[in-house]
Amino acid sequence: MKIIMLGAPGAGKGTQAKQIADKYSIPHISTGDIFRANIKNGTALGEKAKQYMDQGLLVPDELTCDLVMDRIQQDDCKNGFVLDGFPRTIPQAQALDAALEKIGQSLDYEIDVDVPDENIVNRMSGRRACLSCGATYHVVSIPTKVEGICDRCGSEVVLRDDDKPETVQKRLTVYHEQTQPLIDYYKKQNILKSVDGTQPMEAVFEAITQILGA
Ligand code: AMP
DSSP, rough: OOOEEETTTTTHHHHHHHHHHHTTTTOEEEEEHHHHHHHHOOOOOHHHHHHHHTTTTOOOHHHHHHHHHHHHHGGTTTTTTEESSSOHHHHHHHHHHHHHHHHOOOHHHHEEEEHHHHHHHHHHEEEEEEEETEEETTTTTTTOOOOBBBBBTTBBOOOOGGGHHHHHHHHHHHHHIIHHHHHHHHHHHTOOEEETSSSHHHHHHHHHHHHHOO
């Protein structure tokens, strides 16, 4: 099953993608996580990506596409994958389609987790992330067991620079300009499915599993 998740930053697509990956035993591929791991490890890619991420801008397609194309051709992706945060532009979507076509495959579902902008800004200010293992929390809806400490690895959880209100506003503008056109792109391919992302997390996941089947 090859799935891509679409939605504004903070719509909850990452949380849902992780659950989908667990339920259907397919890898969860998050380009944001890949960039953050590169930043943490001080790689050249990380250094370049950080300049864009800190400003709420997209990392250029030429730094993003090859990375994903290599990843989806690895062995663990033979039964599918759930892509979270990619594609984010029409050229990225075209690159993905072309790469899959070359190996005689195509996407099965594009799931749009729909949340209005006004809900997003509130949500993001409460989001906390562990920069060591990538786990994400929310001070109200998904709190850590011990305040400020990651449940999974015990490191500190923080408000990511790109989750700060001024950057979130920029990311939303970028989302509407560059990523939202993908909704029409996938509508034309008849694989677009929309879920109401304002519902509680469990209800969103239930709606997604109804789309994907048991
Ligand atoms: P995310 O964790 O998916 O919200 O991504 C965090 C940041 O990483 C984004 O705001 C972008 O700067 C960058 N990023 C992640 N995925 C992509 C992508 N597919 N294309 C360009 N930039 C990306």
